[in-house]
Amino acid sequence: MDVRDPVTEPPDADLVAAVRRGDARAADVLVRRHFRSSYAVALALLGNPMDAEDVCQDCFVRALERIEDCRQPDRFVFWLHQIVRNRAHNAREYRRVRSGPSVDELDVAGADDATRLVESNETGDRLAAALATLSPEQRQVLLLKDMEDWDHRAIAGSLGFSEGMSRQHLFNARRLMRERLRETAPEDGSHD
Amino acid sequence: MTDDERIDLGALDPARDPARLERSARAITARVAPVLAARRAQRADAWALLAAWRRPVLAAAAAIVVISVVTLVRTPRPAARAATAATVVATTGASNTSLSEAAGLPGAVASYVEADVPPSPSKTLDLQGTP
Numbered sequence: 001m002d003v004r005d006p007v008t009e010p011p012d013a014d015l016v017a018a019v020r021r022g023d024a025r026a027a028d029v030l031v032r033r034h035f036r037s038s039y040a041v042a043l044a045l046l047g048n049p050m051d052a053e054d055v056c057q058d059c060f061v062r063a064l065e066r067i068e069d070c071r072q073p074d075r076f077v078f079w080l081h082q083i084v085r086n087r088a089h090n091a092r093e094y095r096r097v098r099s100g101p102s103v104d105e106l107d108v109a110g111a112d113d114a115t116r117l118v119e120s121n122e123t124g125d126r127l128a129a130a131l132a133t134l135s136p137e138q139r140q141v142l143l144l145k146d147m148e149d150w151d152h153r154a155i156a157g158s159l160g161f162s163e164g165m166s167r168q169h170l171f172n173a174r175r176l177m178r179e180r181l182r183e184t185a186p187e188d189g190s191h192d
Numbered sequence: 193m194t195d196d197e198r199i200d201l202g203a204l205d206p207a208r209d210p211a212r213l214e215r216s217a218r219a220i221t222a223r224v225a226p227v228l229a230a231r232r233a234q235r236a237d238a239w240a241l242l243a244a245w246r247r248p249v250l251a252a253a254a255a256i257v258v259i260s261v262v263t264l265v266r267t268p269r270p271a272a273r274a275a276t277a278a279t280v281v282a283t284t285g286a287s288n289t290s291l292s293e294a295a296g297l298p299g300a301v302a303s304y305v306e307a308d309v310p311p312s313p314s315k316t317l318d319l320q321g322t323p
Binding site: 022043049064127131 | 197198199200201203204205206207213216217219220221223224225227228229230231232233234235
């Protein structure tokens with residue numbers, strides 16, 4: 001996962017050290033490098049693109065503000081993902097307790113963006129619905145693997161379980177997704 | 193257990209909308225900017241503090257060097273110290289005085305100490321009367 005040119009793409013540990021010195025450019029590189037995977041984790045746990053994006057932003061801000069707490073800078077992304085998981089868990093609890101209007105309903109402009117983000121066509125809706133039937137672990141593995149192209153070693157590192165478990169979750173997640181997507185596949189209207 | 197065919201999750205990928213991704217990244221860096229600026233300022237303060245202390249530290253170091261050199265110059269060298277000791281011996285005859293005598297022991301006792309031989313019981317009684 002971390003095969004990068006050390007000159008043009010410095011490792012996370014160097015970027016974390018630079019952020020600790022107040023380097024804004026290093027912070028920007030970290031954000032761009034890890035936004036998608038963090039978003040994948042947040043989306044896997046929240047199921048809502050708009051919420052996932054909000055949580056993702058909050059977590060990046062929190063992580064960069066408390067970068068001194070990152071004890072293993074070379075594993076920055078795993079630390080970040082853990083922050084995302086905790087924050088997503090809290091957001092879900094908050095949403096459940098409040099059981100009021102969702103973020104999308106409160107933020108009309110944001111809702112428009114979210115609609116654009118997950119296509120209003122059936123593909124996005126069907127994917128989201130199918131994902132919702134998986135376990136949180138299966139969703140995270142599936143999104144990190146099939147959206148982010150992470151290898152099982154990295155996924156296992158992020159989620160804190162074995163590579164074998166990661167493979168098993170992926171296998172089950174793909175099988176279930178195919179079944180759900182097949183069930184909800186749009187009917188071919190070409191016969192009329 | 194193999195299922196190598198990936199699921200196309202492109203519709204959920206935030207990178208589908210690069211402009212939105214860009215906005216998110218900028219929003220994050222904008223929110224973090226004050227903290228990073230404070231860190232830079234803190235580091236700059238540390239350097240400024242070091243720079244402010246540079247002159248007095250250098251002055252103190254120079255003073256220590258001068259005092260050390262003067263002390264070294266004014267302290268007699270080993271050869272000079274030996275000559276001084278020889279002069280003292282010549283003038284006082286101190287070279288004939290044993291270490292035990294110099295320490296204040298009576299001459300009779302000092303001879304036993306120098307010879308490292310214990311006196312007999314009768315001699316010990318005699319020595320008790322020695323001034």
